[in-house]
Amino acid sequence: MTLQATGVRKSFAGQEVLRGVDLSVPRGTVTCVIGPSGSGKSTFLRCVNRLERPDAGRILVDGSPIGYERYGRGLRELRHRDLARQRRHIGMVFQRFHLFPHLTALANVVEGPLGAGRPRAEATEEAMALLDRVGLAGRQGAYPAQLSGGQQQRVAIARALAMRPKLMLFDEPTSALDPELVGEVLDVMRGLAADGMTMLVVTHELGFAREAADEVVFFDDGRVLESGPPARILTAPDHPRTRDFVTRVL
Numbered sequence: 001m002t003l004q005a006t007g008v009r010k011s012f013a014g015q016e017v018l019r020g021v022d023l024s025v026p027r028g029t030v031t032c033v034i035g036p037s038g039s040g041k042s043t044f045l046r047c048v049n050r051l052e053r054p055d056a057g058r059i060l061v062d063g064s065p066i067g068y069e070r071y072g073r074g075l076r077e078l079r080h081r082d083l084a085r086q087r088r089h090i091g092m093v094f095q096r097f098h099l100f101p102h103l104t105a106l107a108n109v110v111e112g113p114l115g116a117g118r119p120r121a122e123a124t125e126e127a128m129a130l131l132d133r134v135g136l137a138g139r140q141g142a143y144p145a146q147l148s149g150g151q152q153q154r155v156a157i158a159r160a161l162a163m164r165p166k167l168m169l170f171d172e173p174t175s176a177l178d179p180e181l182v183g184e185v186l187d188v189m190r191g192l193a194a195d196g197m198t199m200l201v202v203t204h205e206l207g208f209a210r211e212a213a214d215e216v217v218f219f220d221d222g223r224v225l226e227s228g229p230p231a232r233i234l235t236a237p238d239h240p241r242t243r244d245f246v247t248r249v250l
């Protein structure tokens with residue numbers, strides 16, 4: 001199991017946003033998280049890579065507890081700098097692309113590996129191969145402002161992959177894109193899934209979920225209301241709230 005979360009809880013100013021989330025993603029599989037706005041999907045993703053600190057619960061990535069290190073027989077909470085090191089194993093792609101505007105596509109992709117101490121020649125060669133993989137061969141010298149939203153998002157995916165993550169998190173990666181650019185980003189994600197990347201994807205693209213997901217998880221009011229194979233959750237869910245949501249989005 002690459003990701004195993006149990007009993008994850010999080011409140012903001014007394015408002016409980018996650019009410020005990022249990023969710024697992026087996027290695028080499030894709031889980032899509034769907035659900036209404038405000039149901040806690042982004043907050044859960046942010047807990048997985050510790051951009052948020054859960055109030056309770058446990059999150060393991062490849063068996064290691066996120067936010068903690070082993071200390072003697074117990075666990076000790078990681079400090080900020082050590083958290084960054086742990087986070088390298090988890091790639092995250094956001095709704096907004098978060099590229100450095102003053103850096104070229106190539107420089108955006110190599111920045112992480114160089115910061116992690118990888119030799120420049122090796123990091124550059126790998127970054128070029130990743131830009132090729134996301135369909136941007138030849139655009140390595142372009143700055144973000146010279147790229148379309150779909151191209152920028154594909155650079156953001158290459159940048160996350162450059163850290164050789166064990167797990168990729170996607171938080172509505174296509175929802176800021178013009179409709180005609182959505183397909184090119186989903187195609188790259190389908191390719192990653194086909195190559196066996198372990199992925200947790202928050203999305204409203206139910207077509208993508210149907211084709212690419214091994215499991216679909218429906219979030220409602222800070223909980224997993226139901227989960228299962230896309231064929232069942234998207235066509236014949238058990239719960240009326242899931243049925244309402246799916247009907248509305250389709």
Ligand SMILES: Nc1ncnc2c1ncn2[C@@H]1O[C@H](COP(=O)(O)OP(=O)(O)OP(=O)(O)O)[C@@H](O)[C@H]1O
Pocket residue numbers: 012013017035036037038039040041042043044
């Ligand atoms: N840092 C924060 N401080 C205060 N409240 C927050 C914070 N982050 C999220 N929330 C609140 O938590 C709730 C859940 O938000 P979250 O973004 O996780 O939902 P979501 O299911 O991803 O929604 P959407 O589909 O609209 O992105 C919302 O009510 C939101 O306002």
